[in-house]
């Protein structure tokens with residue numbers, strides 16, 4: 001059985017949501033970041049990157065959310081959640097995935113860390129305006145792209161839509177500039193998908 005290390009309220013949600021879309025069974029192994037469990041030598045033996053998420057099947061393990069998600073989707077090509085390796089569509093898919101991580105996520109992560117995540121003494125408020133400007137510039141490019149399409153690649157939901165949806169949520173939580181009505185609607189549509197609803201029911205809703 002595939003094991004997923006992490007927590008649903010971290011980037012691990014992207015992996016758990018994808019697994020619901022792929023309908024691949026998995027077992028969540030919680031790693032409590034507040035207790036520092038990601039620094040434990042037992043965890044480092046599985047994931048020497050020392051962060052979450054990570055997946056493991058038998059002796060094979062993989063870290064980095066985008067590598068995990070593209071690998072899983074490639075393993076289950078019959079679900080058509082990623083274009084074939086080497087195709088032009090895959091090039092475009094990976095272009096937007098890279099843009100998501102380096103041009104949208106990186107500045108947002110800086111803002112998140114320096115407003116909410118780091119202990120107050122470690123925060124550097126002076127970098128926030130520039131990070132928000134960088135995000136806004138990239139977000140406007142993404143918003144313009146999405147004006148003519150229901151999904152990043154056009155007509156079909158793909159792995160990259162999971163990342164973009166998650167990043168729109170981050171941006172909303174920070175009230176970041178550059179978001180428009182179209183992107184908020186896109187996020188709302190993506191989270192109405194049965195795959196996301198299954199993720200929410202399994203991992204986010206309290207058991208009755």
Ligand SMILES: N[C@@H](CCC(=O)N[C@@H](CS)C(=O)NCC(=O)O)C(=O)O
Nearest residue numbers: 010011033050051052053064065066
């Ligand atoms: N580049 C990594 C980043 C992973 C990451 O930063 N995960 C956070 C949780 S969302 C984490 O493990 N933080 C613990 C730490 O940085 O010590 C990825 O995309 O998977």
